[in-house]
Amino acid sequence: MFFIYTIIFAVVTFLFIKNVAYPYAIDRYFKSEEFLAIKESISQHVQDCNDLNQHIQNLKLSYADIESFDYGKGQLSDTSRYNMKRKNWSESTNNRWTHPCSLSIVKNANDQPFKYLCKYFNIKPTEETLEKFENALNDFSAAEQGKGLLVQERDDTIASVMESIPPFVLRSSEDRIKQELGFMLVSLSQLYFPVYTFQYVSAGGNSSSRFDFRLDLEQLERFIGYLAELVKFENSVAGQRALMTAKLRERIKVRDNFTCQICSLSTSDEKNLLLEIDHIVPLSKGGKSTEYNLQVLCWRCNRSKGAKIDQTPSLTHDQVVNKIPNQKLQHVLLCHQNCHKVRLFLLLSHLNRNLSRLYKSRH
């Protein structure tokens, strides 16, 4: 009898420690001054990680700009007299990423995805479409790379304080520790790549077949190449336009020595620095994906540049020129009133780059 009581006592004690005392001690530790001091010591890193995380989330939304065909939405009801199980009908989705079609289209789409994507998702091979997909590719690849760097930076930061955290706390879940240190949850899902679906459901609803086409980095790059072939360029200048391929992005990084062209920070200064490829003259303002119009920016500068362009009201030629500190240059620009806006913009960007470099070298 005594033996049974001992066992019950041991079990109750164990459950008490596991479910009450241990969580209580953990909670207390996370509120203790000791832990708050650790948290404070890495708060700058944590903030930086969270900013990068937010930046990556925004990059992921890139495809939201890519329009695909809106089929509209209605209600489908099965009004047949016999109670057949039409489970495939209810599974059939009808949204902007899904095209309901015949079985032969599903099969053909599988053979020639790009062709059918354009045809059935209303993707027109135009310069404009091409640029949208290029932008998406650029953003996705930055997001992909950013994810890796973010995780590394976060793990490095956590590792730097691991020794200060008592072992009994380390036994609680890893996510909890990250959360208590102030890290935002990192979403590592790949779901943000658009997936186009060709779906067939038989009239009876009992048989169905579908082809999912995910535009991941590799497919997106190939698709852009396909679109580019289709786009008939109106003049030779547009025809020489380089495509924003992985190779070109890598070449720009090597050319710019893995250094941000605004703040001059490089991957040798900060090993987990996310570098992005920026269009000096934005695509939306007529800039092209050519080597001359591309530069390396760190994600922080790229983000603030994007925000500035959105906020800047368009100035007149004179207003812009009057802002230039160099009088000679002012004169030259005023004498060339009719020169193309793009040229002026390029000049200003280069000026801006050189000024910030100069500023940095002097301070």
Ligand SMILES: [Zn+2]
């Ligand atoms: Zn920078």
